[in-house]
Amino acid sequence: MQSVKALAAEHGLRFDAMNSNTFQDQPGQEHSYKFGSLQHVDKNTRRQAIDHNIEVIRQGVELGSDSLTVWLSDGSCFPGQLNFRQAFQNTLEGLREIYSALPAHWKMFVEYKPFEPNFYSMTVGDWGQSLLYANKLGPKAYTLVDLGHHLPNANIEQIVALLLMEGKLGGFHFNDSKYADDDLTVGSIKPYQLFLIFNELVDGMDARGMDHRRDLGWMIDASHNVKDPLEDLLQSVEAIMLPYAQALLVDRKRLKEAQEGNDVVAAQEILQNCFRTDLRPLVAEARLRVGGALQPLAVYRNEKIRQQLIKERGLKTVATGL
Ligand SMILES: [Mn+2]
Structure with a gap:
């Protein structure tokens, strides 16, 4: 654990949220999660899942999370399989015990998902259920x-607006989706939706006087089967920065006037003008000013080629100019 921490520090990295895993059985695990973990009808299985979460918190404390x-x-997976209320109560009871093991400054994020691996019901299936748990647990939840964890065409920006209003938005797992939980690169499928989410974020965070950087968990949850994961990460960061910058551009006063005058056309124009404004040079300049690269992907690819040449030719160094 100490070596992991030291290695991360060497690269200027720190640890964000810890993820527990009671969705996959681990080798040597006594009780299977085939029929659930915190919801399970057997209290020994629930106990095992609770203990795992508490162990994850302990390791997180060591890592500085x-x-x-x-x-x-x-x-x-099938009607009748589960007593919904009992499953909810068991889960709540488990989450309460885990919550009580959190250090004072810690937060608990309750993530939801509408289906998969279970296809009839999910015990934390949508934002309403997640919010129920979070409200019952307390201020750290x-x-x-x-x-990607929504049914097709869900209005995610509205969900974000209301969670912010309630002071219960913990953060994001950024990715994008065409069909379901696709874990595609954020902004690759529905960039306008992403902009509308950031529009609500900026508006809601400012209304609550929140620190844009620190008061939410900004996480990327994507999967890479056909890309270099680091390249995807660079694309993701760019895809997040752009709609954020565009949302900062929205003239809130004019938008409010349009809304209050029921000027639907003007309201749409205000948002779409921002979305259609090319802020890529501005975002690149901002990155440069804080010590980053104008074109991170090109820099990374250039370095990859350089390292490859050094390896192939057995050289100490190689200069490339891409
Ligand atoms: Mn996720």
Whole structure:
């Protein structure tokens, strides 16, 4: 653990939210999660899942993390399989015990998902259920919005607006989705939706006087089967910075006037003008001014080629100019 921490520090990295995992059985595990973890009808299985979460908190404390994300695959595949209320109560009871093990400055993020691996019901299936748990647990518990964890065409920006209003938005798992939990690169499928989410974020965070950087958990939850994961990460960061900058551009006063005058056309124009403004040079300049690269992807690819040449030719160094 200490060596992990030291290695991270060497690279200027720190640890964000810890994720517990009671959705996959581990080798040597006594009780299976085939029929759920915190919801399970057997209290020994629930006990095992609770203990695992508490162990994750303990390791997180050692790593300097300050939050725990709980995503449960608990649910049912067929009508009648589960008593919904009992499953909810068991889960709540488990989450309460985990919550009570959180250090004072920690947050708990309750992530939701509408289906998969269970296809009839999920015990934390949507933002309403997540918010129910978060409200019952207390002030350290928040709802986590994974952009891919919604049924098709859900109005995610509205969900974000209301969670912010309630002070219960914990943060994001950024990704994008065409069909379901696709874990595609954020902004690759529905960039306008992403802009509208940031529009609500900026508006809601400012209304609550929140620190844009620190008061939410900004996480990327994507999967890479066909890309270099680091390249995808660079694309993701760019894809997040752009709509954020565009949302900062929205003239809130004019938008409010349009809304209050029922000027639907003007309201749409205000938002779409910002979305259609090319802020890529501005975002690149901002990155440069804080010591980053104008074109991170090009820099990374250039370095990859350089390292490859050094390896192939057995040289100490190589100069490339891409
Ligand atoms: Mn996620």
